[in-house]
Amino acid sequence: MPTPEQPRILATQQDGVLLLGLNHPPLNTLDHALRQQLYAALQTAALDPSVQAIVLHGAGGNFSAGADIREFGQPRQPPWAGDVALLIEASAKPVVAALQGVALGGGLELALAAHARIGTAGARLGLPEVKLGLLPGGGGTQRLPRLIGATAALPLILEGRDVSGDAALALGLLDAVCDEATLLDAAVRKARALGDDAAVSRPRADGEAGRQAGLAAIAVQRERLAAKPHSLPAQRLLLDCIQAALEQPLEAGLQFERQAFLQCVASPEHRGLAHAFFAEKQAGKSPAGQARPRAVQQAGVVGGGTMGAGIAVAMLNAGLDVVLIERDAASLQAGLDRINSVYQRQVDSGKLDAAARAQRLSRLSAATDYAALSAADLVVEAVFEDMDVKAQVFAELDRVCRPGAILATNTSYLDINRIARGISRPQDVIGLHFFSPANVMKLLEIVVPEQVADDVVATSFALARRLRKVPVRAGVCDGFIGNRILYVYREAANFMMEDGASPYQIDQALESFGYAMGPFRTADLTGGDIGWATRKRKAATRPPEARYVRVADRLCERGWFGQKTGRGYYLYPERGQRGRQDPEVLAVIEAERAERGIEARPFKDEEIVRRYMAALVNEAAKVLEDGIALRPADIDTALVNGYGFPRWRGGPMKYADDVGLPAILADLESYAREDAGFWAPSELLRRLVREGSTFGKLNQQH
């Protein structure tokens, strides 16, 4: 409960207009205390003859980020956000919502119940509940379609997308837009102007034609969801709710929505998505304590290949000035062409307008001389993955960059400690491991070498936020967090393939588990040559007794690198099409088995998933044990955002807790009877099982 010094509602009066400020910083989430106090304030206002109208606003720059997600795991306490919304809607005195900062979820639902809405142009309005496996439970599925029409409301609710104040005005979601300084005055004027007309019931935005269009749009979405291997219960239920909004009176629709919301709150998908949300928040906090980030405005990118170009675009999009460096004029032009073509595709698809592209490109410059980096605050090296090449680049950077500039490498596996030790300022060297395409993929592994300064780590986390990336701190080892774990569970898939499961069955089993693509389909997409290079690199350090499956090498030797060569594990007769099974690949696998004397055995899909997950979780536990990842939530965040792990399962560590760590350990122990080296259970996993603990409890220790 709030102390008397920290009321959740700040009430002031301005000439008969009562201003009620939501006051639960920083985001004014609608926790129980806030709902209770707001409900009471509205009841009092109804009876107070000095109050003629009410303005609802948010203190501290935000209206509200919606319900307090942490409360969903606890017993529900009235009043609900929906009850408060009903009171607002039924108020005989006009209520105007003044929106700035975020107005999301339950926050926007309160505003939807008001008699008018005024917002700032930059406000972010939306119903993002679906991203948490929920649906708007405070009347949003009923009031938004009534206000702006079902066809416009449907994508906003189904995708959980937010819109700016300007866009909301165009949709009819806001009645007016103004700047922050005048927001409250404008809302007060509006509340007075509404006078006694406020309580008059509002007509639906849709006529009969709109209603039919809405029903048709719902039918299309139902078909789309039915065709997906996995959709959230919330996605199906919210369509039912919007349909109810078109077919039933408000009161019945609200009842329907409340039941659907309760179903979503109880779903494992909600628990998984809420876990992923909080895991990201935890992972995103800089481990460098109070260290203050260095200022970054000018960035350099060395190397204009696919990765470097993507990094440059990400930085330009975030408002940074970028200098691109390449070794010669032709390579530089190729790099610039790549950047231009990324933007061209965005303009062609309508995601970006030509003026915004021009603005971003105006901050890009290019050079073949490293001296152009002399004023850079941060440089990211994205050249060929070779220690000697990288060492040369860092020697150049050491020579030309100003003192205090941050020197980052985008290597995926090289020893960053060695790179740092090779120059005169190891404290400024850090790993920024982007994922391809770097302007799209969310994950950013921030790899911290031994000598790095705290403020360099803090700057990297601040930069990630600016680039809208999801950062995870990683220690230095071959593959850091994600690629190190990936290598092991891919091996488990290879073993199963050699032992009798086809790559197609393995993909299908893991796609049913929730991956958008199974491991072999993914290998075809990324290019078989990439994995081939990794395997060649690791060959020297692979223990001679370790099992090694040669199928992938056999395909690469034939030039079958996947989609880009028209065949890999699958056949791709036409570009962009989903691959077809290839009998010749099955013959290659059969030949390998014959050579090794392996008799194929049948696999059930369930066993495929269990082995894959046991390998993944076991290596993840070793990554924790070695201090490469700080906490299980960081691994969940990395695997969900960079490796396609189904988000609605929360992440592999959450999955392991859900299945039960003793069950995972028992699987490992039984598989270890076949191959004691590969399946050796991690010490951490054994300890957690002994202590009856979980990865979730480990998270709480941080």
Ligand code: 3H9
């Ligand atoms: C809902 O409304 C259901 C209703 O329909 C029905 C009701 C019946 N709850 O992200 P940040 C925490 S469902 C609890 O770093 P930003 C966050 O964990 C809700 N906590 O700030 C962090 O805590 P900590 C629908 C929340 O400026 C701190 O606040 N709403 C919530 O980068 C700062 O967060 C949503 O889904 C919450 N709702 O981004 C919005 N929101 O410091 C979810 C945040 O301890 N929130 N926290 O780590 C967001 O998307 C972003 O937080 C937001 C601000 C964009 C708002």
